[in-house]
Amino acid sequence: MAIFKFSFYSLLGLIAFLAPISIGGESTILMGHIKNFVIGGYVQWVKAIIVAFSVVTIVGNFIGIVKKEFNDSLLNELFISNKFINLLRISGSIMFLMVAFNIGPTHILNENTGGLMALDLLPSLMVTFFVGVMMMPLLTSFGLVEFVGTLIAPFMKKFFKVPGFAAIDALASFLGDGTIGIVVTDQQYQKGYYTQREAVIIATSFSIVGISFAAVVADLLKFSSIFWIFYGTIALSTVIAGLIIARLPLKKFKNDYFSKPILEGNENRSIKKALKIAASTAEKASEVQMIKDSLIKVLIIYVTFIPVIMGVGTIGLVLAEYTSFFNIISLPLLPMLHMLGFSKEVAQQMAPAMIVGFSDMYLPTLFIESCTSELGRFIIGTLSFAQLIFLSETGMILVNSKIGFGFIDAIKFFLLRTIISFPVIYIVGITLLKMGILHN
Numbered sequence: 001m002a003i004f005k006f007s008f009y010s011l012l013g014l015i016a017f018l019a020p021i022s023i024g025g026e027s028t029i030l031m032g033h034i035k036n037f038v039i040g041g042y043v044q045w046v047k048a049i050i051v052a053f054s055v056v057t058i059v060g061n062f063i064g065i066v067k068k069e070f071n072d073s074l075l076n077e078l079f080i081s082n083k084f085i086n087l088l089r090i091s092g093s094i095m096f097l098m099v100a101f102n103i104g105p106t107h108i109l110n111e112n113t114g115g116l117m118a119l120d121l122l123p124s125l126m127v128t129f130f131v132g133v134m135m136m137p138l139l140t141s142f143g144l145v146e147f148v149g150t151l152i153a154p155f156m157k158k159f160f161k162v163p164g165f166a167a168i169d170a171l172a173s174f175l176g177d178g179t180i181g182i183v184v185t186d187q188q189y190q191k192g193y194y195t196q197r198e199a200v201i202i203a204t205s206f207s208i209v210g211i212s213f214a215a216v217v218a219d220l221l222k223f224s225s226i227f228w229i230f231y232g233t234i235a236l237s238t239v240i241a242g243l244i245i246a247r248l249p250l251k252k253f254k255n256d257y258f259s260k261p262i263l264e265g266n267e268n269r270s271i272k273k274a275l276k277i278a279a280s281t282a283e284k285a286s287e288v289q290m291i292k293d294s295l296i297k298v299l300i301i302y303v304t305f306i307p308v309i310m311g312v313g314t315i316g317l318v319l320a321e322y323t324s325f326f327n328i329i330s331l332p333l334l335p336m337l338h339m340l341g342f343s344k345e346v347a348q349q350m351a352p353a354m355i356v357g358f359s360d361m362y363l364p365t366l367f368i369e370s371c372t373s374e375l376g377r378f379i380i381g382t383l384s385f386a387q388l389i390f391l392s393e394t395g396m397i398l399v400n401s402k403i404g405f406g407f408i409d410a411i412k413f414f415l416l417r418t419i420i421s422f423p424v425i426y427i428v429g430i431t432l433l434k435m436g437i438l439h440n
Contacts, residue, residue, distance in 0.1 A: 003275060006143035006282035013138025017211055018228045028224035031135070031215050035127045046123040051100055053302045054093035060303065061086045074296065078303045085396070089304065092311025096122065113317040117310050121366070125216060125306065132212030133298050137290040139211070143278030150274035160205065161246040162198045170206035181207040182394060186401040192261045197253040199403045204413050205242030207394060208234065208385050217365050221381045222374075226437060230382060233428045237386040237421040244420050245413075252409070258402060308393075312360040320367065326352035340426065341440070346373045353380045354422075358414050361390040374438045375429050379422075386421035389414040 020027045026036075038046065064070075064079030065086050079086075098104035099118035108114040139145070153164030160166070165188065170181070182203050189199035211231060218230045319325050330351035337347035353367035364384040371377050389395050389410050398405040432438040 002279035002283035005285075006147070006275075006278045009138050009142035009282065010144040010147075010278075013135065013142075013144065016135050016138060017215065018231075020225050020227070028219075029215065029227050031128055031131045031212075032219050032224040034131050035124060035219065038127045039123060043123050046126055047100065047119075050096060050118075050122055050126060050306070054096045054100075054307070057093040057303050057307050058090050061090045077300055081304075082396075085308070088311050089307040092307035092309070092314070095314050096307070096310050107318050107322060108314060110318075110321065112321050114314045116317065116366070117313045121220070121313070122306065122310060124220065125309065126302070128216045128219060129212065129301050129306075130298050132215055133301065134291070134294045136210075136212055136297075137285075137294060141281075141285050141290050143281040143285075146281050147274045147278035150277050151271065159246070160201060160242055162201055163194065165193050166198070166202045166206070170202065182397045182401065186403055190258050190402055192257050192259040195255045195257055195261075196404060197250055197255050200250060200253045200405065201242070201246050203398060203401075203403060203405070204388065204417070205245055206238065208238055208388050214385060217362075217381050217384070220365055220369055221377045223378065223381065229432065229437070230378070233378075233382045233425060234385045236428065237382065237424040238388075240424050241386060241417050241420045245416070253404065305393075309360070309362050313362060313366055316356060316359065316363045317366060320352065326356055326367075330355050342373065342376060346371060346376045350376050350380055354383065354418065357384045357387050357390055358395075358411070359391055361385065361387070361393075373440050375433055375440045378432070378438055379425050379429050382425050382428075383418070383421055386425065387414055387417050389417065 016030045019029065021030055021033065023033050026033075028036075060075075060079040064081070065083060069080060070076050081089075095104075095108055095114050096118045098108055099114045102109060111119075149167040149170075153167040156162050156164050156167050156170075166185075185194070185199055185203045185207070188194055189196070194202065214231050214234060215224070215227060218224050218227045223230045316326075327348070333351040333354060334347050337350055338344070342350060349368055349371045353364040356363040356367060361384050364380050368377050368380040371380075389398070391410070395410040395414075399407055399410060429438060433440055
């Protein structure tokens with residue numbers, strides 16, 4: 001029965017996230033159809049919900065700044081952070097309310113800046129995140145992570161120079177949440193599972209934003225019908241970047257343990273063993289608890305993540321719309337993009353999008369969404385995930401961890417991953433172009 005439970009829910013999850021379904025002449029993954037249905041008929045309700053969450057976010061974060069700690073762990077998760085993040089959440093929520101009630105400067109209300117964020121993108125994000133997070137346990141909580149993680153563990157030491165323990169951490173990040181992956185890696189490092197060097201390799205190689213957010217980006221860039229190719233390209237570029245980073249000197253990070261080391265034994269890694277572990281996980285999993293946990297995760301995303309996207313996204317779009325800042329700093333990239341065959345117009349959209357992801361990984365999507373080149377959108381969309389380090393989330397978590405990762409390290413690894421990943425993604429994109437799957 002446990003094996004059936006593991007197989008049934010895991011297969012359901014794979015179908016929900018990866019299999020294109022044709023409804024009404026449109027072929028996309030299940031999340032895309034649900035999002036289109038809700039946005040098509042109930043978008044005003046979604047906007048009203050965002051207004052309510054914006055008010056809660058503003059009040060809660062102001063109290064959090066003053067109070068510094070609540071007696072409830074969920075309230076701490078929602079409203080306690082460093083002051084910069086608190087103020088960013090408040091600012092993003094205020095910007096949404098300004099657009100919703102048409103109050104404030106035109107720089108914010110412009111349909112290409114705050115208007116685009118608040119009226120078009122945020123409603124889609126709210127629905128897609130809800131559906132994605134509610135379905136995510138199908139992939140992460142019923143044994144699939146443990147099954148695959150057990151089988152690939154022997155390859156982690158050989159290819160990535162890290163213990164087999166890291167296999168499940170890595171897979172959980174790919175399928176679930178990269179930020180959680182960094183937190184888990186930091187905790188495991190402090191417990192003695194990894195050396196400092198191993199912890200850096202794991203945190204900067206596998207902690208990408210997970211599959212549910214990839215589905216959001218793919219939908220906005222109009223790649224839902226080939227989502228498995230979109231996410232497969234992210235996975236491929238991430239693996240190749242990990243293989244290379246694992247072999248770099250990384251002299252700052254030592255092969256020293258934070259505490260007494262916990263060494264890995266020679267465990268059985270057969271399919272039978274993997275099935276046993278997966279079945280055990282599925283047997284313990286409670287569907288009701290999964291729903292409760294997912295609803296809490298949705299709440300956390302709505303209060304902590306959505307306002308940051310609104311704030312950072314609007315600021316980025318204002319800079320792009322009213323200044324030449326991103327165009328100037330991305331000028332060195334234009335000759336390379338021209339040499340690769342992109343038109344002047346497409347190259348001018350792609351170049352700043354390749355850099356702006358360091359601030360927030362959602363900004364490249366905003367910058368490239370209107371690009372007429374499918375190849376350009378595909379490259380930037382997948383590259384924004386492969387870059388991995390962005391200050392609004394993963395970068396700040398790494399800098400605040402015990403691993404010893406500094407701000408300059410965040411810049412170095414962002415550039416390093418960009419340099420490694422871009423050629424891989426470009427080759428995949430050109431191949432898809434020649435196959436007729438993409439158009440330039």
